[in-house]
Amino acid sequence: MRQSQLFTKTLREAPADEVAINAQYLTRGGFVFKNSAGVYSFLPLGWRVMGKIMNIVKEEMNAIGGQELFMPALVEKKFMEPTARWDLDVGFYVSEKPSAISHQPSASFVLGWSHEEVLTSIASKYVSSYKDLPFSAYQIQTKFRHEARAKSGLLRGREFMMKDLYSFHASEKDLEAYYEKAKEAYFKVFERCGLKSVYTLAGGGVFTDKFTHEFQVLSEVGEDTIFLCSKCGYAENKEISKLNEEDRCPKCGGRVVEKKSIEVGNIFNQGTRYSDNLNLSFVDENGVKNSVWMGAYGIGISRLMATIVEVSNDERGIIWPDSVAPYKIHLIQLDGNNQEPITKNQAEKIYSDLTKAGVEVLYDDRSDKTAGEKFADADLIGCPIRVVISNKTLAHDSVELKRRNQKETELVSLNEVSQAII
Amino acid sequence: MRQSQLFTKTLREAPADEVAINAQYLTRGGFVFKNSAGVYSFLPLGWRVMGKIMNIVKEEMNAIGGQELFMPALVEKKFMEPTARWDLDVGFYVSEKPSAISHQPSASFVLGWSHEEVLTSIASKYVSSYKDLPFSAYQIQTKFRHEARAKSGLLRGREFMMKDLYSFHASEKDLEAYYEKAKEAYFKVFERCGLKSVYTLAGGGVFTDKFTHEFQVLSEVGEDTIFLCSKCGYAENKEISKLNEEDRCPKCGGRVVEKKSIEVGNIFNQGTRYSDNLNLSFVDENGVKNSVWMGAYGIGISRLMATIVEVSNDERGIIWPDSVAPYKIHLIQLDGNNQEPITKNQAEKIYSDLTKAGVEVLYDDRSDKTAGEKFADADLIGCPIRVVISNKTLAHDSVELKRRNQKETELVSLNEVSQAII
Numbered sequence: 001m002r003q004s005q006l007f008t009k010t011l012r013e014a015p016a017d018e019v020a021i022n023a024q025y026l027t028r029g030g031f032v033f034k035n036s037a038g039v040y041s042f043l044p045l046g047w048r049v050m051g052k053i054m055n056i057v058k059e060e061m062n063a064i065g066g067q068e069l070f071m072p073a074l075v076e077k078k079f080m081e082p083t084a085r086w087d088l089d090v091g092f093y094v095s096e097k098p099s100a101i102s103h104q105p106s107a108s109f110v111l112g113w114s115h116e117e118v119l120t121s122i123a124s125k126y127v128s129s130y131k132d133l134p135f136s137a138y139q140i141q142t143k144f145r146h147e148a149r150a151k152s153g154l155l156r157g158r159e160f161m162m163k164d165l166y167s168f169h170a171s172e173k174d175l176e177a178y179y180e181k182a183k184e185a186y187f188k189v190f191e192r193c194g195l196k197s198v199y200t201l202a203g204g205g206v207f208t209d210k211f212t213h214e215f216q217v218l219s220e221v222g223e224d225t226i227f228l229c230s231k232c233g234y235a236e237n238k239e240i241s242k243l244n245e246e247d248r249c250p251k252c253g254g255r256v257v258e259k260k261s262i263e264v265g266n267i268f269n270q271g272t273r274y275s276d277n278l279n280l281s282f283v284d285e286n287g288v289k290n291s292v293w294m295g296a297y298g299i300g301i302s303r304l305m306a307t308i309v310e311v312s313n314d315e316r317g318i319i320w321p322d323s324v325a326p327y328k329i330h331l332i333q334l335d336g337n338n339q340e341p342i343t344k345n346q347a348e349k350i351y352s353d354l355t356k357a358g359v360e361v362l363y364d365d366r367s368d369k370t371a372g373e374k375f376a377d378a379d380l381i382g383c384p385i386r387v388v389i390s391n392k393t394l395a396h397d398s399v400e401l402k403r404r405n406q407k408e409t410e411l412v413s414l415n416e417v418s419q420a421i422i
Numbered sequence: 423m424r425q426s427q428l429f430t431k432t433l434r435e436a437p438a439d440e441v442a443i444n445a446q447y448l449t450r451g452g453f454v455f456k457n458s459a460g461v462y463s464f465l466p467l468g469w470r471v472m473g474k475i476m477n478i479v480k481e482e483m484n485a486i487g488g489q490e491l492f493m494p495a496l497v498e499k500k501f502m503e504p505t506a507r508w509d510l511d512v513g514f515y516v517s518e519k520p521s522a523i524s525h526q527p528s529a530s531f532v533l534g535w536s537h538e539e540v541l542t543s544i545a546s547k548y549v550s551s552y553k554d555l556p557f558s559a560y561q562i563q564t565k566f567r568h569e570a571r572a573k574s575g576l577l578r579g580r581e582f583m584m585k586d587l588y589s590f591h592a593s594e595k596d597l598e599a600y601y602e603k604a605k606e607a608y609f610k611v612f613e614r615c616g617l618k619s620v621y622t623l624a625g626g627g628v629f630t631d632k633f634t635h636e637f638q639v640l641s642e643v644g645e646d647t648i649f650l651c652s653k654c655g656y657a658e659n660k661e662i663s664k665l666n667e668e669d670r671c672p673k674c675g676g677r678v679v680e681k682k683s684i685e686v687g688n689i690f691n692q693g694t695r696y697s698d699n700l701n702l703s704f705v706d707e708n709g710v711k712n713s714v715w716m717g718a719y720g721i722g723i724s725r726l727m728a729t730i731v732e733v734s735n736d737e738r739g740i741i742w743p744d745s746v747a748p749y750k751i752h753l754i755q756l757d758g759n760n761q762e763p764i765t766k767n768q769a770e771k772i773y774s775d776l777t778k779a780g781v782e783v784l785y786d787d788r789s790d791k792t793a794g795e796k797f798a799d800a801d802l803i804g805c806p807i808r809v810v811i812s813n814k815t816l817a818h819d820s821v822e823l824k825r826r827n828q829k830e831t832e833l834v835s836l837n838e839v840s841q842a843i844i
Contacts, residue, residue: 007557009548033544035494042492070464074581094514122455126431135429159496
């Protein structure tokens with residue numbers, strides 16, 4: 001992508017109302033645009049990062065047999081009433097007129113904030129025998145939650161992107177085995193996104209009365225607090241924990257420390273509550289009718305992007321891991337205007353060669369920016385490798401290569417650029 | 423994909439409330455599930471087809487310089503009031519409580535049914551000079567429209583998938599040149615989806631007061647009526663046309679015929695209305711402030727899937743074009759149960775070989791279905807090539823190959839299956 005063609009620009013100042021680092025850098029870099037409190041647009045650079053994260057999540061969900069589908073945002077009352085989740089505070093409700101008028105019929109849709117009921121209802125159409133179980137299905141979809149005070153940038157939005165997977169089983173034992181598989185898949189997702197996650201015992205909030213597990217990433221800006229064993233890594237969310245700082249770990253006897261953290265994923269044993277309330281059952285090998293067991297597994301995709309920014313940045317901007325960077329290479333051409341066509345020609349050739357080789361390059365071909373402005377933009381946007389071509393580097397038949405997460409620069413011969421990068 | 427693992431099943435009967443062929447076949451085949459009137463889930467097979475269509479659309483939008491982004495569904499009143507589109511009947515409105523209560527504050531969000539205002543507002547942050555123009559950006563996103571009577575299956579929904587591209591220009595002339603490029607890209611999209619589209623002069627409905635163009639696909643179930651020249655292909659939508667059946671074509675003098683058709687895309691010259699109302703302007707080469715010209719270009723992705731089904735089916739089911747089929751091959755294994763492991767083993771080998779070669783295969787490995795049931799499912803689901811392996815074909819060291827759109831079957835040697843298919 002030629003930076004001269006990108007319709008967004010970097011901004012020197014963060015909006016005054018954004019206090020979170022993720023929102024500041026993502027806004028200044030042109031990754032997101034805040035439309036309303038807790039409601040963001042993903043601009044071309046940000047949507048590329050989201051696409052990378054979504055692909056990682058899809059690959060890992062497919063690897064544990066998840067079948068991808070896409071359910072509606074408009075969730076009718078008939079789905080939510082049987083589970084007593086129709087009128088929770090978390091919902092945004094849909095009506096046909098902009099003004100609420102007395103005697104107007106009540107809303108008939110809530111904007112989906114979770115899809116247990118919808119998928120259970122779909123499944124009841126197809127599942128009747130033990131032979132139809134187990135299976136799992138997932139979607140990546142915009143979700144809506146009525147947050148009174150949307151804050152922390154993209155860490156807590158009113159509209160956000162989420163992956164939700166649901167699994168259906170003939171027994172709790174089978175569900176528990178799948179729960180372990182999903183847990184491993186989740187560790188892989190976060191690791192591939194450059195994040196170290198902590199598996200944490202937690203309560204289920206308003207969504208379930210069972211114990212559940214969260215994946216927490218340590219960060220001072222996190223809204224969660226966990227007790228973490230510094231020896232074995234066992235963790236409990238403070239909300240449900242009986243532990244205190246400096247207590248002994250109940251698993252290994254090590255010391256427990258209190259940490260702030262960001263919840264990036266969660267997994268739930270939902271029991272048979274949804275299937276019992278929504279008529280999903282199966283007949284077993286002996287002809288006996290049984291309840292279906294359900295697991296639910298969420299990952300906030302946009303929150304994941306924000307978390308990566310929170311834990312991987314410096315005073316100049318974002319430091320994207322290779323796996324989710326909008327572009328791997330930020331190619332910067334200096335002194336390349338009319339007076340020095342040779343530099344421009346060489347930059348164009350490198351851009352063309354790399355692009356043809358399948359390398360993703362953001363090419364700063366802008367002729368009205370200084371070297372300082374271009375370097376500042378590259379640091380802010382945070383692609384993993386910066387390649388500079390200038391009269392100075394060409395005097396050595398070279399380009400200058402610098403990794404965003406290192407201080408050193410190196411000169412690389414023009415003939416060896418591809419090898420040095422790929 | 424092993425059909426035994428797919429959580430959906432085919433249904434013998436279409437739901438009584440679905441009269442349109444697209445909804446009947448897509449529901450019976452397990453492509454979609456109707457959640458509410460005009461609101462569908464895309465099940466794994468259907469979501470694969472949608473993915474194929476979305477990829478085609480993305481490729482053609484990228485080819486004309488479209489930058490992909492993703493805007494919110496929650497569109498705040500502040501965006502829509504300046505263009506007087508806040509309280510149109512087409513909107514679904516969002517409130518924080520399920521029941522409308524007197525004295526409750528009015529809704530502050532409409533669910534996005536079109537994003538001219540949102541993108542114009544974003545653009546106003548980045549565009550100030552003629553150097554920042556032109557550019558175009560698009561998204562593929564769920565849209566919401568309050569249809570009083572949602573009907574025709576997926577041809578007219580209340581929640582549906584849409585691609586909307588917007589272009590911004592320094593002059594109407596520049597907009598018109600891009601309009602022609604977009605027109606050619608649209609023809610490519612529909613052709614790649616196996617559809618012959620008719621470029622049709624049309625009015626703009628409630629969205630614009632200028633003339634616009636639609637892409638119409640001839641079909642008896644279409645809600646539109648066009649006058650089409652049988653000689654040169656010129657067409658006008660009946661809503662704005664002064665023509666009558668049998669009139670002379672205003673372009674070539676040929677005979678005009680009246681046809682029913684489905685609108686699959688539209689392109690609009692929006693003039694400067696949005697930029698004028700939302701403070702998007704630019705300073706030209708002479709330092710003079712000017713209005714920005716805007717074009718808008720829509721394609722209904724879910725409607726496109728439904729249209730393909732409407733024009734490409736027979737009495738047994740869907741006939742997918744290769745480009746958008748959920749799987750290219752439907753591999754059917756017969757007599758392959760315990761008593762004949764050799765057939766099962768051969769089928770498994772073909773499945774494994776083709777999958778490794780990157781061919782998308784739906785493998786009917788179900789042991790509890792008759793040959794007749796498997797053939798009926800294959801015809802209903804409509805993959806382009808059916809490959810049958812049975813004791814009978816193996817007696818000739820062969821498989822039986824049949825294209826969904828042809829009657830003939832042929833025996834193909836086991837060694838040549840890959841070549842015959844790829």
